[in-house]
Structure formats: structure tokens, C-alpha cells
Amino acid sequence: MPIYNSTDMDKTALFQLTYGLYVVGTFDGGRPVGCIINTCFQVTSENPILAVSLNKNNFTLDAIRRCGKFSLSIIAEESDTSVIGSFGFRSSRDADKYADYGYDVMAGAPIVKGKFAGRLVLEALNFVDAETHVVVLGRLVDAEKGEGTPMTYDYYHRVVKGKAPKNAPTYRGEEEEKATSGKRKFRCDICGYEVESDGPLPADYVCPICKATVDHFVEVK
Ligand SMILES: Cc1cc2nc3c(=O)[nH]c(=O)nc-3n(C[C@H](O)[C@H](O)[C@H](O)COP(=O)(O)O)c2cc1C
Structure with missing residues (x-):
């Protein structure tokens, strides 16, 4: 083919x-x-x-x-x-x-x-x-x-700022990454949700998509 x-x-x-x-x-x-x-x-x-x-x-x-x-x-x-x-x-x-x-x-x-x-x-x-x-x-x-x-x-994508996992037909891979405003960016290692913050995330921060606790958020460099 x-x-x-x-x-x-x-x-x-x-x-x-x-x-x-x-x-x-x-x-x-x-x-x-x-x-x-x-x-x-x-x-x-x-x-x-x-x-x-x-x-x-x-x-x-x-x-x-x-x-x-x-x-x-x-x-x-x-x-x-x-x-x-x-x-x-x-x-x-x-x-x-x-x-x-x-x-x-x-x-x-x-x-x-x-x-x-x-x-x-x-x-x-x-x-x-x-x-x-x-x-x-x-x-x-x-x-x-x-x-x-x-x-x-x-x-x-725009408002909830959610991602698509690899099994979604519309998975965008690295192309989905966007430049940001210079703030620190953290990504949930369970669902891929990203949040920007001026400093570290608060200890009681919970992922709005999958409810993961703050220790699941990894800083994106
Ligand atoms: C925003 C979004 C869109 C998705 N779109 C699809 C889709 O159209 N088709 C598909 O097969 N999986 C899609 N997925 C992925 C499945 O929901 C995911 O692989 C799920 O874990 C499958 O669970 P299961 O093994 O219990 O069926 C999507 C996931 C998200 C978060």
C-alpha cells in the first residue's frame, strides 16, 4: 500500500x-x-x-x-x-x-x-x-x-488545556508543545495536563483533569 x-x-x-x-x-x-x-x-x-x-x-x-x-x-x-x-x-x-x-x-x-x-x-x-x-x-x-x-x-485544548494520549487518532506528539510566557510550567505525569505558575505549585494542588496530587506534577524545562 x-x-x-x-x-x-x-x-x-x-x-x-x-x-x-x-x-x-x-x-x-x-x-x-x-x-x-x-x-x-x-x-x-x-x-x-x-x-x-x-x-x-x-x-x-x-x-x-x-x-x-x-x-x-x-x-x-x-x-x-x-x-x-x-x-x-x-x-x-x-x-x-x-x-x-x-x-x-x-x-x-x-x-x-x-x-x-x-x-x-x-x-x-x-x-x-x-x-x-x-x-x-x-x-x-x-x-x-x-x-x-x-x-x-x-x-x-485551549481552555481545559488537556492533551491526547498516544491511542487517540488525533495524538499530536511533540507538535502539541507550545512556547509559553516565561512562567514555570508543570505537567501531570498521569494525564499530561499542563499548568503554568510563577513559583512551585501549592502542596494541595490537584489535577483538574485526573485528580492526581501535586507530586505527580513534573516541571517542563
Ligand atoms: C481527549 C482524548 C481523546 C481521545 N480520543 C480517542 C479516540 O478518538 N479513539 C480512541 O481509540 N481513543 C481515544 N482516546 C484514548 C482512550 O480514551 C484511552 O486510550 C483509554 O485509556 C482507553 O481505555 P480502555 O483500554 O479502557 O478502552 C482519547 C483520549 C483523550 C484524553
């Missing part, structure tokens, strides 16, 4: 694509599991079909294959942002991501509790191979409007 990689291709153009942020939920047997995605779009309007892109290493993909149903909770600017750290930087292989939030069951799929812009449940129709990822096509089987303004991926 040809790989197009012309030297004058400016991949930062990809940063101009727009996305939202979602919690995907499904059942592994009776256990609720899930992860964060930004890659979701509506494919058809009548009897709607949606698509999500999941990394082959993500446990959530294996669980959706077995369960056949999955939910999407549409993250809002008003949502508790710790859900992004809890669901986006740990695997359900070794973590109970719902422990701090609780969940309801909607049309056979777990829905994490909290404030969200909307909730959707889909039945998996087709799994399309995309090299490192699988695009899951799902038929909408239930939907409920929530509250708040849907959070865009851009808002997450």
Missing part, C-alpha cells in the same frame, strides 16, 4: 479539523467499561447511523465487539472534566472507571452519571479496519438530550 508522505505536506492542517468529546460506554460481561473519544460523527440521518474510531489496543473496542451495544455521553463545557482523565488515560483492563461516578443503564448500555449535553445508545452494525484503529458503525437505538454546551476538542 503506498504511503503518501511528501516532504512539503503540512500535517498541522489536520489540527483544523473539528471534533467533540465523548465518553463511550459498554459492558464487559456485567461490568461497565469505557473510554474517551473525540472521533464521532453522524453518518446517516434517517434511522441514524453514527461512526466512532477506536484504537485496536483499547479494551473498550474488544468489549463493544462482545456486548454489541455502546453508549456515547456527549461531554459539555459544564461537565466534570475529571471524567476525561479517568476514562481517557487509564484502561478498564485494570481500573473501575465508573467507581467515582456511578452509572445508569440505557437501552442495554452503561451511561456514566453526571452533567452531559446528551446521551446516545447505539447497536454495533459493522467494524471497519483502519490499520491502527477500527471504525465502528452503530445504529442509534436510544437518545436523550442533556444540558450545557457541547465541548469541542479545540475548547479542551
Whole structure:
């Protein structure tokens, strides 16, 4: 298969694509599991079909294959942002991501509790191979409007100042690094959240994304 990689291709153009942020939920047997995605779009309007892109290493993909149903909770600017750290930087292989939030069951799929812009449940129709990822096509089987303004991926980067881990299709690597104002910069070694400060972070500082304590913050030189 040809790989197009012309030297004058400016991949930062990809940063101009727009996305939202979602919690995907499904059942592994009776256990609720899930992860964060930004890659979701509506494919058809009548009897709607949606698509999500999941990394082959993500446990959530294996669980959706077995369960056949999955939910999407549409993250809002008003949502508790710790859900992004809890669901986006740990695997359900070794973590109970719902422990701090609780969940309801909607049309056979777990829905994490909290404030969200909307909730959707889909039945998996087709799994399309995309090299490192699988695009899951799902038929909408239930939907409920929530509250708040849907959070865009851009808002997450600009306002929440969050990062994407390597499993996200939109992982930006070092290109994501930005020059700063000369203040000291500290990065959470769990979720990658960065904060600027004139001096050391306060001892009781807690990561707003994943709730890690201050000893998880490493100064970025
Ligand atoms: C902002 C953000 C966006 C993400 N987008 C995706 C995505 O679109 N697809 C994906 O497979 N993983 C994405 N991830 C990564 C998964 O949420 C992450 O790898 C998670 O730990 C997988 O958990 P699991 O093994 O329990 O499925 C994203 C994470 C974050 C924080």
C-alpha cells in the first residue's frame, strides 16, 4: 500500500479539523467499561447511523465487539472534566472507571452519571479496519438530550488545556508543545495536563483533569 508522505505536506492542517468529546460506554460481561473519544460523527440521518474510531489496543473496542451495544455521553463545557482523565488515560483492563461516578443503564448500555449535553445508545452494525484503529458503525437505538454546551476538542485544548494520549487518532506528539510566557510550567505525569505558575505549585494542588496530587506534577524545562 503506498504511503503518501511528501516532504512539503503540512500535517498541522489536520489540527483544523473539528471534533467533540465523548465518553463511550459498554459492558464487559456485567461490568461497565469505557473510554474517551473525540472521533464521532453522524453518518446517516434517517434511522441514524453514527461512526466512532477506536484504537485496536483499547479494551473498550474488544468489549463493544462482545456486548454489541455502546453508549456515547456527549461531554459539555459544564461537565466534570475529571471524567476525561479517568476514562481517557487509564484502561478498564485494570481500573473501575465508573467507581467515582456511578452509572445508569440505557437501552442495554452503561451511561456514566453526571452533567452531559446528551446521551446516545447505539447497536454495533459493522467494524471497519483502519490499520491502527477500527471504525465502528452503530445504529442509534436510544437518545436523550442533556444540558450545557457541547465541548469541542479545540475548547479542551485551549481552555481545559488537556492533551491526547498516544491511542487517540488525533495524538499530536511533540507538535502539541507550545512556547509559553516565561512562567514555570508543570505537567501531570498521569494525564499530561499542563499548568503554568510563577513559583512551585501549592502542596494541595490537584489535577483538574485526573485528580492526581501535586507530586505527580513534573516541571517542563
Ligand atoms: C481527549 C482524548 C481523546 C481521545 N480520543 C480517542 C479516540 O478518538 N479513539 C480512541 O481509540 N481513543 C481515544 N482516546 C484514548 C482512550 O480514551 C484511552 O486510550 C483509554 O485509556 C482507553 O481505555 P480502555 O483500554 O479502557 O478502552 C482519547 C483520549 C483523550 C484524553
